[in-house]
Amino acid sequence: MVDLKGKKILMVVAPNNFRDEELKEPQAIFSRSGAEVTIASKGVKRATGMFGAAVDVDIELAEVSADVYSAVVFVGGSGSDVYFSDPQAHALAVNAFEAGKIVAAICIAPSTLANAGLLKGKKATAFSSAKDNLVQKGAIFTGAAVERDGKIITGNGPDAADAFGNAVASAIV
DSSP: OOOOTTOEEEEEOOSEEEOHHHHHHHHHHHHHTTOEEEEEESSOSEEEETTSOEEEOOEEGGGOOGGGOSEEEEOOSGGGGGGTTOHHHHHHHHHHHHTTOEEEEETTTHHHHHHTTOOTTOEEOOOGGGHHHHHHTTOEEOOOSEEEETTEEEEOSGGGHHHHHHHHHHHHO
């Protein structure tokens, strides 16, 4: 287990229908490693997962500054499409990337990164339904469970949540 004491990680969840394990498994890894985890969303104080998980939202997406965090993680699930064309989500991802932070997304959430222009020429993976969008935006789609290309980490879905969380944690140190 890596030591993330003193590190801050932002996890961005959809207001509704984020994928429970894609939040909970990486969050547990980050917390066990000593990181401070902050949950961001849009327009809600409590976000709800596809399978009943509920999480208190610590900060409104519009109020987030990427400078504070070592990593920004976009959680997947059917509701994560709310960020695909969201200018605030795109700005957050781009600002974090340009500041040299880890930018990560799992399941269909890599489409947010692709639509923000961050995956062009980068190796990436995602849930199969997001493949075409990633390729159209210039990503080199690998289909791997977890893919890391520099400071960008992508995961292909709930079965990869644990490996994805470990990849993000390892990339921060």
